[in-house]
Amino acid sequence: MNQMNEAKMVVGSDEWCAFPSLNIPAIKAKVDSGAKTSSLHAVNIQSFPRNGEQWVSFDVHPLQDNRKTKVHCEAQIIDQRFIKSSNGDKEKRHVIRVPISLGEKSWSVEVTLTDRDSMGYRMLLGREAMTGRILVDPEGQCLLGERSQDVLAELYKSPDIRTGGLKIGLLASNPDLYSNRRIIEAAEARGHEIQFLNIKNCYMKLDATTPEIHYRGGRVLNDLDAVIPRIRPSMTFYACTLLRQFESLGIYCLNTSIAISQSRDKLRSLQLLLDNGLDIPTTGFANSPLDTGDLIDMVGGAPLIIKLLEGTQGKGVVLAETRKAADSVINAFKSLNANILVQEFIKEASGKDLRCFVIDGRVVASIQRVAAPGEFRANIHQGGHAELVKITPDEKRIAIKAAKAMDLRVAGVDIIRSNKGPLLLEVNSSPGLQGIETATNEDIASRMIMAIEKQLLHKK
Numbered sequence: 001m002n003q004m005n006e007a008k009m010v011v012g013s014d015e016w017c018a019f020p021s022l023n024i025p026a027i028k029a030k031v032d033s034g035a036k037t038s039s040l041h042a043v044n045i046q047s048f049p050r051n052g053e054q055w056v057s058f059d060v061h062p063l064q065d066n067r068k069t070k071v072h073c074e075a076q077i078i079d080q081r082f083i084k085s086s087n088g089d090k091e092k093r094h095v096i097r098v099p100i101s102l103g104e105k106s107w108s109v110e111v112t113l114t115d116r117d118s119m120g121y122r123m124l125l126g127r128e129a130m131t132g133r134i135l136v137d138p139e140g141q142c143l144l145g146e147r148s149q150d151v152l153a154e155l156y157k158s159p160d161i162r163t164g165g166l167k168i169g170l171l172a173s174n175p176d177l178y179s180n181r182r183i184i185e186a187a188e189a190r191g192h193e194i195q196f197l198n199i200k201n202c203y204m205k206l207d208a209t210t211p212e213i214h215y216r217g218g219r220v221l222n223d224l225d226a227v228i229p230r231i232r233p234s235m236t237f238y239a240c241t242l243l244r245q246f247e248s249l250g251i252y253c254l255n256t257s258i259a260i261s262q263s264r265d266k267l268r269s270l271q272l273l274l275d276n277g278l279d280i281p282t283t284g285f286a287n288s289p290l291d292t293g294d295l296i297d298m299v300g301g302a303p304l305i306i307k308l309l310e311g312t313q314g315k316g317v318v319l320a321e322t323r324k325a326a327d328s329v330i331n332a333f334k335s336l337n338a339n340i341l342v343q344e345f346i347k348e349a350s351g352k353d354l355r356c357f358v359i360d361g362r363v364v365a366s367i368q369r370v371a372a373p374g375e376f377r378a379n380i381h382q383g384g385h386a387e388l389v390k391i392t393p394d395e396k397r398i399a400i401k402a403a404k405a406m407d408l409r410v411a412g413v414d415i416i417r418s419n420k421g422p423l424l425l426e427v428n429s430s431p432g433l434q435g436i437e438t439a440t441n442e443d444i445a446s447r448m449i450m451a452i453e454k455q456l457l458h459k460k
């Protein structure tokens with residue numbers, strides 16, 4: 001038994017493989033003995049007849065988090081199979097048989113093609129391909145050797161696999177804003193090329209084969225590595241359309257269009273946060289002024305908070321101290337066809353709230369915002385000021401969970417301290433840097449750039 005095992009190759013939980021006949025010199029596979037058949041993540045899968053046989057053509061993005069490096073492949077179809085994927089869905093897939101190289105060895109394996117766009121591994125190595133040849137050491141990774149970015153760039157002869165500076169676009173409206181100046185400064189200091197892209201000056205070509213984004217004057221922006229969106233609420237619709245276009249070109253967006261657009265819908269955000277087990281102040285929402293009385297009762301009566309759904313910087317947030325005031329304010333807004341929500345007033349917060357800046361699942365800085373005397377809104381724009389604060393482990397956990405629930409890699413999470421514990425107020429997808437960098441002395445702009453580097457450069 002031992003002797004037999006000695007002849008077997010020991011692999012870790014992931015390994016670099018190659019498919020010489022498909023011109024794929026390196027692709028990192030997740031070693032998955034739980035799956036029977038191996039699979040390759042392929043796009044543009046199309047079957048066609050060739051000399052009386054059924055063939056398939058497809059494209060493979062062999063490198064994780066890189067949709068620019070693409071290999072076009074063709075192979076004979078040897079079977080069609082229904083495969084149950086990890087999410088439980090059954091899917092009919094083409095099966096091909098090709099030689100695989102792993103370490104020093106090479107043999108032929110069956111591989112199914114799937115166009116599930118997994119941002120993780122581009123390939124799964126199933127047990128059928130390993131039987132009799134491989135032992136798995138789940139603690140190890142790339143036991144048969146790593147591939148550096150330099151080696152990959154050479155193998156794929158691709159300038160897109162960068163080892164040095166990245167080409168970054170800052171998609172925003174005002175290059176003179178503190179936040180935007182800091183992001184540009186930080187990107188340049190870290191050796192990247194960054195260009196300010198005014199949202200209004202970008203336009204796009206929607207086309208199945210050659211989609212493009214142009215900048216005023218005709219310059220094509222397709223060769224960016226990453227885009228940092230900093231979108232003011234009034235530009236959300238157009239900017240998210242642009243972001244979707246960047247995404248479909250395989251350009252990494254620090255916050256995605258989907259995450260940003262859902263974060264801009266206050267009610268949807270609150271529902272998502274609740275779905276993820278996060279607590280918010282009790283909130284009510286109605287369509288018709290006829291329901292005002294019950295709406296007020298629902299959130300516990302006056303005093304209560306009324307918020308315009310489209311409001312920002314505290315402008316659309318009103319405190320109604322009495323039931324009568326609440327009733328008239330709600331009806332006044334309703335008569336203007338304004339969308340509002342009503343919310344339990346967290347009096348004990350005494351005009352303070354917390355802003356936690358989350359990047360890539362970590363709270364990188366937090367401040368307490370304190371309202372001006374006589375004001376309940378802590379917004380800096382309403383005269384509030386920022387103070388240093390130590391947040392509790394629970395608050396940290398909530399902030400991280402909220403950013404994750406909203407699928408935001410960069411988020412400003414606002415929390416209010418209530419008698420019932422910390423409650424979530426809202427999650428911002430383009431949180432400002434000035435107040436928080438000044439108060440904490442943290443270099444948050446650099447942390448944002450580092451989050452991009454982690455995705456595009458240093459990922460093994």
Ligand SMILES: Nc1ncnc2c1ncn2[C@@H]1O[C@H](COP(=O)(O)OP(=O)(O)OP(=O)(O)O)[C@@H](O)[C@H]1O
Pocket residue numbers: 281305307311312313314315316317343344345346347349351352353376377378379414416425426428
């Ligand atoms: N339910 C509440 N109870 C007590 N204070 C509240 C409550 N909701 C909001 N506030 C205070 O009012 C401020 C503004 O509210 P909120 O953050 O919801 O709206 P906004 O700031 O206008 O929106 P945005 O941050 O998107 O610009 C908060 O920072 C907080 O200090």
Ligand SMILES: [Mg+2]
Pocket residue numbers: 313314379414426
């Ligand atoms: Mg706010």
Ligand SMILES: [Mg+2]
Pocket residue numbers: 426427428
């Ligand atoms: Mg907001």
